[in-house]
Amino acid sequence: MKPSPSFYTAITPEIVVRIREAIGDDAVISDPEKLEPFGKDATELYRLPDLVVEPVSAKQIQLLLRLANAYRFPVTPRGLGTGLTGGAVPVSGGVLLSLAKMNRILTIDPENLIAVVEPGVITGDLKKAAQSKRLFYPPDPASVDTCSIGGNAATNAGGASCIKYGTTRNYILGVELVLPSGEKIQAGVQTRKGVVGYDLAQLLIGSEGTLGVITKLFVKLIPLPPAVTTLVALFPDLSTAMKAVTALLTSGHLPSAVEFMDHQCLKLVGDLLPLAGVQESKTFLLVETDGAPKVIHREIEQMGEICLEHEAADVFLAPDSHKRAQMWEVRRQVSLRIEEHAPLYIPEDVVVPLGRIAEFIEKLPELAASFGMKIYSFGHAGDGNIHLNITAGSRDAIRRIEEGIDVILKLVLSMGGTISGEHGIGFVKKRLLLLELSPESIRLQQEIKRVFDPNLILNPGKVFL
Numbered sequence: 001m002k003p004s005p006s007f008y009t010a011i012t013p014e015i016v017v018r019i020r021e022a023i024g025d026d027a028v029i030s031d032p033e034k035l036e037p038f039g040k041d042a043t044e045l046y047r048l049p050d051l052v053v054e055p056v057s058a059k060q061i062q063l064l065l066r067l068a069n070a071y072r073f074p075v076t077p078r079g080l081g082t083g084l085t086g087g088a089v090p091v092s093g094g095v096l097l098s099l100a101k102m103n104r105i106l107t108i109d110p111e112n113l114i115a116v117v118e119p120g121v122i123t124g125d126l127k128k129a130a131q132s133k134r135l136f137y138p139p140d141p142a143s144v145d146t147c148s149i150g151g152n153a154a155t156n157a158g159g160a161s162c163i164k165y166g167t168t169r170n171y172i173l174g175v176e177l178v179l180p181s182g183e184k185i186q187a188g189v190q191t192r193k194g195v196v197g198y199d200l201a202q203l204l205i206g207s208e209g210t211l212g213v214i215t216k217l218f219v220k221l222i223p224l225p226p227a228v229t230t231l232v233a234l235f236p237d238l239s240t241a242m243k244a245v246t247a248l249l250t251s252g253h254l255p256s257a258v259e260f261m262d263h264q265c266l267k268l269v270g271d272l273l274p275l276a277g278v279q280e281s282k283t284f285l286l287v288e289t290d291g292a293p294k295v296i297h298r299e300i301e302q303m304g305e306i307c308l309e310h311e312a313a314d315v316f317l318a319p320d321s322h323k324r325a326q327m328w329e330v331r332r333q334v335s336l337r338i339e340e341h342a343p344l345y346i347p348e349d350v351v352v353p354l355g356r357i358a359e360f361i362e363k364l365p366e367l368a369a370s371f372g373m374k375i376y377s378f379g380h381a382g383d384g385n386i387h388l389n390i391t392a393g394s395r396d397a398i399r400r401i402e403e404g405i406d407v408i409l410k411l412v413l414s415m416g417g418t419i420s421g422e423h424g425i426g427f428v429k430k431r432l433l434l435l436e437l438s439p440e441s442i443r444l445q446q447e448i449k450r451v452f453d454p455n456l457i458l459n460p461g462k463v464f465l
Contacts (some may be wrong), residue, residue: 011050020087049096079151084424119150138165156206163382176216180453224292242358244310258382342391371404
C-alpha cells in the first residue's frame with residue numbers, strides 16, 4: 001500500500017495561490033523560518049513541510065482537503081506537536097495542517113455533563129474549565145498542560161487515572177470531522193448511549209489522523225470527586241513493588257492512580273522529593289485515591305498497610321494539595337531528565353497483564369546488560385502500562401539497541417501484552433507492526449484506510465501507509 005515517491009504532487013506556486021485564495025492569506029505560512037517548528041514533534045524525527053495551514057474553521061479544512069484531492073498533495077494533521085511517534089511530522093512533505101488555532105471551549109454543560117470543544121484546546125485547560133463547574137474530565141496524559149484534546153483523541157491518550165477512569169476513548173461521545181474527501185460529517189452522539197449504525201466516532205479515536213480531521217468533540221464529563229489523597233511507598237526493589245500493586249488491586253480497592261519509578265529514575269529526580277530515604281530506595285510507588293473525604297482517608301491508610309505488609313521500607317501520606325503537586329511534578333519530570341542525560345534515547349510504552357508485571361520487570365536487567373543499554377522504567381503500574389525509556393551512551397549503538405527493543409517487545413507479546421499502550425504507532429514504530437498484527441489484520445485495516453481516503457492524501461507515511 002506504500003505509494004511511490006512520485007505518487008504525490010509537489011506544492012507548486014500555482015497550488016500555493018489556490019490554497020491562499022481558498023483558505024485566506026492569514027491562515028497560510030510559507031516563510032521557511034516560520035515553517036521550522038512544524039517539522040517535528042517530541043521525537044527526533046524532522047521533515048520540513050512545504051506549507052503550513054492554520055485554519056480557524058471546519059470550512060477552511062474542507063476547502064484544503066478538496067484541493068489536496070484535486071492536485072493529489074499530502075496533508076498532515078497536527079495538534080500541538082507533543083506526540084512521541086512522529087505522527088504529526090510531515091514525512092511526505094506537502095501541507096502541514098495545524099489545528100492549534102481551533103482552540104475554543106464552546107460549551108461546558110453542567111446539566112447534561114458534557115463539553116463541546118475544538119481540537120486545539122489544551123487538555124489541561126479543559127480540565128480546569130470543567131473543574132470550575134464542579135465537573136471532572138479524567139484523562140491526564142503526562143503532557144496535560146501542553147497537549148491538545150484533538151491530539152489525545154487521535155492517539156487515544158491515557159495517563160495515570162486510566163486505572164479507575166479509562167482513556168480518552170471513554171470520554172468522547174461524538175465528533176464532527178472532515179473526511180479526506182472534504183465532506184463534513186458528525187459521528188457518535190451527544191448522549192450517554194446510542195446504537196445507530198457503526199460507531200465511527202470510536203473508530204476515529206486512536207486512528208492517528210489517518211481517517212479524518214476532527215473539528216469538534218463532544219466530551220463526557222463526570223462529577224468532580226470531593227477530595228483526593230495520596231501516599232508514597234518506598235520499596236527495596238521493583239519486583240517487590242509490583243507484587244504490592246497486585247495485592248492492592250486484588251484487595252477490593254480501586255485507586256485513581258498507581259504510578260511507579262525505578263531506581264534509575266530516582267537517581268535523576270529523587271533530589272526533588274522532600275522525603276527521607278528516597279534516593280537510597282530502589283522503587284518509588286505513588287498511590288492516589290479520590291472520593292468522599294472520610295472514605296478515602298480510611299482507604300489510603302489501608303492501602304499503606306498493604307504496602308508495608310508487602311515489604312515497603314516506608315510509607316508517606318501526602319493529603320494536602322501542595323505535597324500532592326510536588327509528587328506529581330517529580331513524576332512528570334522523569335522523561336525530561338532522562339532525555340537530557342542520554343545521547344541516545346528511545347521511549348517505549350508497553351502494556352502487560354497486571355498479574356505478569358513483576359515477572360516482566362524481573363527480566364529487564366538481564367536484557368539491558370545483554371544489549372548494552374540502560375532502561376529507565378516508570379509509568380502506570382495500575383493498568384500494566386510500563387514506560388521503558390531506553391538509552392545508550394552513544395548514538396552509534398542504535399542498531400544494537402533496536403535489536404534489544406525487538407527482544408523486549410517480543411517478550412511483552414509472549415506474556416499477552418501489547419507494544420503500545422498510549423503513544424501509538426505513527427511513523428517511528430511502523431516497523432514493529434508485524435510483531436503484533438497478522439498480515440490479514442493489517443490488510444483489513446489498510447482497506448478501511450482506502451475507504452476513507454482513496455487518494456491516500458491524509459497523513460501519509462503513518463501506521464499502515
